[in-house]
Amino acid sequence: xxxxxxxxxxxxxxxxxxxxxxxxxxxxxxxxxxxxxxxxxxxxxxxxxxxxxxxxxxxxxxxxxxxxxxxxxxxxxxxxxxxxxxxxxxxxxxxxxxxxxxxxxxxxxxxxxxxxxxxxxxxxxxxxxxxxxxxxxxxxxxxxxxxxxxxxxxxxxxxxxxxxxxxxxxxxxxxxxxxxxxxxxxxxxxxxxxxxxxxxxxxxxxxxxxxxxxxxxxxxxxxxxxxxxxxxxxxxxxxxxxxxxxxxxxxxxxxxxxxxxxxxxxxxxxxxxxxxxxxxxxxxxxxxxxxxxxxxxxxxxxxxxx
Amino acid sequence: xxxxxxxxxxxxxxxxxxxxxxxxxxxxxxxxxxxxxxxxxxxxxxxxxxxxxxxxxxxxxxxxxxxxxxxxxxxxxxxxxxxxxxxxxxxxxxxxxxxxxxxxxxxxxxxxxxxxxxxxxxxxxxxxxxxxxxxxxxxxxxxxxxxxxxxxxxxxxxxxxxxxxxxxxxxxxxxxxxxxxxxxxxxxxxxxxxxxxxxxxxxxxxxxxxxxxxxxxxxxxxxxxxxxxxxxxxxxxxxxxxxxxxxxxxxxxxxxxxxxxxxxxxxxxxxxxxxxxxxxxxxxxxxxxxxxxxxxxxxxxxxxx
Numbered sequence: 001x002x003x004x005x006x007x008x009x010x011x012x013x014x015x016x017x018x019x020x021x022x023x024x025x026x027x028x029x030x031x032x033x034x035x036x037x038x039x040x041x042x043x044x045x046x047x048x049x050x051x052x053x054x055x056x057x058x059x060x061x062x063x064x065x066x067x068x069x070x071x072x073x074x075x076x077x078x079x080x081x082x083x084x085x086x087x088x089x090x091x092x093x094x095x096x097x098x099x100x101x102x103x104x105x106x107x108x109x110x111x112x113x114x115x116x117x118x119x120x121x122x123x124x125x126x127x128x129x130x131x132x133x134x135x136x137x138x139x140x141x142x143x144x145x146x147x148x149x150x151x152x153x154x155x156x157x158x159x160x161x162x163x164x165x166x167x168x169x170x171x172x173x174x175x176x177x178x179x180x181x182x183x184x185x186x187x188x189x190x191x192x193x194x195x196x197x198x199x200x201x202x203x204x205x206x207x208x209x210x211x212x213x214x215x216x217x218x219x220x221x222x223x224x225x226x227x228x229x230x231x232x233x234x235x236x237x238x239x240x241x242x243x244x245x246x247x248x249x250x251x252x253x254x255x256x257x258x259x260x261x262x263x264x265x266x267x268x269x270x271x272x273x274x275x276x277x278x279x280x281x282x283x284x285x286x287x288x289x290x291x292x293x294x295x296x297x298x299x300x301x302x303x304x305x306x
Numbered sequence: 307x308x309x310x311x312x313x314x315x316x317x318x319x320x321x322x323x324x325x326x327x328x329x330x331x332x333x334x335x336x337x338x339x340x341x342x343x344x345x346x347x348x349x350x351x352x353x354x355x356x357x358x359x360x361x362x363x364x365x366x367x368x369x370x371x372x373x374x375x376x377x378x379x380x381x382x383x384x385x386x387x388x389x390x391x392x393x394x395x396x397x398x399x400x401x402x403x404x405x406x407x408x409x410x411x412x413x414x415x416x417x418x419x420x421x422x423x424x425x426x427x428x429x430x431x432x433x434x435x436x437x438x439x440x441x442x443x444x445x446x447x448x449x450x451x452x453x454x455x456x457x458x459x460x461x462x463x464x465x466x467x468x469x470x471x472x473x474x475x476x477x478x479x480x481x482x483x484x485x486x487x488x489x490x491x492x493x494x495x496x497x498x499x500x501x502x503x504x505x506x507x508x509x510x511x512x513x514x515x516x517x518x519x520x521x522x523x524x525x526x527x528x529x530x531x532x533x534x535x536x537x538x539x540x541x542x543x544x545x546x547x548x549x550x551x552x553x554x555x556x557x558x559x560x561x562x563x564x565x566x567x568x569x570x571x572x573x574x575x576x577x578x579x580x581x582x583x584x585x586x587x588x589x590x591x592x593x594x595x596x597x598x599x600x601x602x603x604x605x606x607x608x609x610x611x
Contacts, residue, residue, distance in 0.1 A: 012443075013447070016443065016444040016447045016448075019444050020444060020448065024456065024460060027460055036462075133337070134337070137337070137585050137588060137589060138581065138585060140585075140588065141532065141536075141581050141584035141585035141588055142577075142581045142584075143536055143539050143540065143543075143556070143559075143577055143580045143581065143584075144540075145539075145540060145543050145556075145559065146559055146573070146576075146577030146578075146580065146581070147577075149559065149563060149566060149573050149577070150573075150574065150577070152566065153566055153567075153570055153574075157566060157567045240449060241449045241450065241451070242449075243449065247451050247452075247455075247540070248451075248540045248543060248544060251544065262452070262455065263455065263544055266455060266458075266459045266546065267544075267545065267546075274456070274459060278448075278452065278456065281448070281449065281452060282447070282448065285447065285448070285449070
């Protein structure tokens with residue numbers, strides 16, 4: 001991967017972010033009262049007026065835009081109304097939790113999906129395959145917030161072996177990880193299974209068999225490496241989706257990650273937090289995409305990153 | 307199949323064959339059959355509710371948080387009652403029409419909008435096409451849930467906003483696929499022939515490009531239906547989607563959350579309904595994809611031969 005390629009990608013990511021934020025800036029000001037973003041609907045008109053002055057909304061639109069753009073360029077996202085601290089500080093505290101949660105859940109899902117998907121592909125059409133199919137379809141379709149609630153009901157309320165919500169030692173991570181695991185696992189199993197069946201029927205696998213390679217070697221070395229690419233692509237997409245936080249799952253468990261921060265920010269009308277979270281997520285996604293490209297090239301030498 | 311191949315038969319008989327074949331193809335996939343039956347039940351229930359055959363849905367303090375599977379009660383109470391004593395089964399069916407209705411409206415909006423924009427971007431190209439594609443890149447660069455949350459935050463939660471926001475976040479995928487398909491189709495000989503015969507661009511688009519692009523787009527739409535339903539449930543659960551007194555499955559889970567330890571069924575059944583319905587959409591989409599892909603037909607019918 002060349003340095004110019006990296007720069008090109010970075011420039012496009014920055015442009016995309018700028019476009020999203022700018023369109024949000026104008027949409028809010030042209031379609032409604034931006035004070036609505038900061039105050040609840042039932043705020044008094046005096047409070048609204050005070051907020052208007054405080055936010056500089058009494059200035060003309062171009063002046064407001066220049067002010068805002070200058071703040072964005074200096075990475076100044078304003079003070080969080082709720083936390084009363086610079087919004088970026090709050091976001092940077094939450095970000096590592098989300099990244100760790102997502103990384104653990106996705107890694108587990110990826111590994112489990114490869115093992116189980118391969119087993120299903122080897123037994124294609126048999127009862128193991130059918131069982132895996134039902135299981136993975138169910139896992140891919142389950143609403144994660146509901147899975148979380150049912151987990152709480154079963155393990156925290158009934159058996160009392162796991163905490164209902166909060167944050168602390170490893171035990172607080174079990175249920176959130178289990179909930180975030182389900183959907184990627186279901187999706188990936190089906191992809192691995194499909195591409196494995198295709199690879200196992202390919203001529204190069206027949207060649208390997210003809211040359212006398214053992215079954216396990218043929219499955220897990222010759223076929224799997226070729227079947228891995230689609231799974232890696234999808235995992236990359238899923239990782240980008242996860243960077244926005246385990247969103248709803250974090251809310252269910254009160255897990256202090258960026259998804260909960262963002263959703264709380266939205267519900268509590270804390271625009272600085274919303275703005276800063278979106279910026280942080282965009283940066284993370286940029287690096288995830290670069291990482292996936294590199295991984296892709298290292299698995300398939302035919303792929304050149306350009 | 308010993309008689310004449312289908313393409314030699316008159317059109318009416320050919321259509322009959324096609325339906326017969328679809329039925330056989332469905333029978334070849336037991337999971338798709340189960341999915342179709344589940345969706346049929348849901349649709350019938352919604353119909354029954356809209357004809358008000360399910361009895362009333364009044365608040366009844368005697369039946370507050372009535373546990374499920376109490377078969378001595380009237381059948382609408384077999385799944386229990388909610389915190390205000392309304393029969394859960396009836397509530398579930400009312401929520402079904404919201405949830406599925408929104409999913410259908412969203413998918414239809416992004417299907418029509420995305421196909422048109424994609425076809426236009428490909429067929430006419432130029433600056434407009436470029437702008438369309440760049441906007442797609444931007445939207446696809448962010449997590450779907452994030453864009454949807456942000457949109458609902460900016461415009462406020464309501465049914466129409468929910469549909470618009472979800473449709474816009476899903477639309478780029480349709481635009482990209484429609485564009486790629488059109489770019490390929492418009493280079494074919496029959497399009498050149500139509501142009502030589504003096505067909506205008508709108509006529510060519512309607513009669514030659516759109517029919518060729520449609521199957522792929524419909525397949526994409528069927529896959530998206532399940533995804534949109536999950537997103538809508540999540541947003542409604544968070545309180546950013548459907549607002550009470552309207553009801554959707556996601557909202558029902560949120561309302562049942564407070565009673566988790568005392569009345570588990572309030573949150574359990576709506577979530578289960580989401581899962582079954584999403585799964586059914588996924589399974590049928592899978593089946594639909596295979597039906598539309600002649601190279602995979604053996605998966606459905608080979609077992610029968």
